Amino acid sequence: MFRNEVETTEHLLFHFPYAKTVWNSSPNPVTLNLDTSITIVDLCKKWMTNPRTDISIELLLTKMWFIWKERCDKIFEDKTKNANILALEIQRHVEFWSTRKRKTTKSKQVQKNKLNPKWKAPNIDTLKINVDASWISEVLPSTCAFILRNYTRDCERGRAGQAAGSDPQEAEPIGVLQAAIWAKERKIQNFSIEGDCESIFIYIHGKNSDISGRTKAYINEANRISHLCNNFLGFFFVPRLGNQVADILAKSVRPLNSTVEWGTSPPVCSRKQLLVDKSNIGNSPNPRLDGSTSFVTSTLSES
DSSP: OOTTSOOOHHIIIIISHHHHHHHTSSSSOOOOOOOTTSOHHHHHHHHHHSOOSSSOHHHHHHHHHHHHHHHHIIIIIOOOOOHHHHHHHHHHHHHHHOSSOOOOSHHHHHHHHHSOOSOOOOOTTOEEEEEEEEOOOTTSOOEEEEEEEETTSOEEEEEEEEOOOSSHHHHHHHHHHHHHHHHHHTTOOSEEEEESOHHHHHHHTTOOOOOOHHHHHHHHHHHHHHTTSTTEEEEEEOOGGGGHHHHHHHHHTTTOSSOEEESSSOOGGGHHHHHHHHHTOSSOOOSEEOTTSSSEEOOOOOO
């Protein structure tokens, strides 16, 4: 694979010409200039204790991961990918999953800070569908899930399975479209649809959003179908922490080739988070059940 060069993990990730091209490409092109004798373990320790100023540790690890996956594809699957294409995939991955979203104005930042990250039950005698999608790579099918809950905070029904999205931006609106079709087929009424992909919900509400034409087409169709339902209450954006159940369900069906549908008894994998959502609904902000623990903890109100 490397001709006469020594094949080591460090060489594969940093010193091989292919890897150098990826490191020198967007996002955040950088020349590492690493000592060839240092091991990857020592490098990671160094970056964790003394972070580089020219590139974040998250992006360092992301580029390493993508380079490693591409080299595995070449060895085991006999698949090759141009380094510039891989760099573009990394850029798309980072843009989609980064928790440090760009804020264009101070007012936008203030508005985001006011959003309540907890799931909220729908109003009395109404229903809510939470929807989310899971995307790994262009060679694997994306998945989506949606769950219908009532004002008493109980699950009424839901579905999870594969979607047809070829990139993360398409997977989310396809999930919303599938939820709309599902709701219409089952004659669901007095409901809203909620998700955590902000860009598509911005577009639904008539504001400028940097999304593709295909994504807009999916959303327009979802909007059309939803409004054919009796008393559709609209689309709403919720932060990721308020959409955890749908996220868990979408990820749980990745290994499956079939669709999973349920009634009032949701899949086991989602039940802990459903209890978390129930515990977080109330007039008093404390105590609050944190999703990472199995007990109630008191937290300061978010600022």
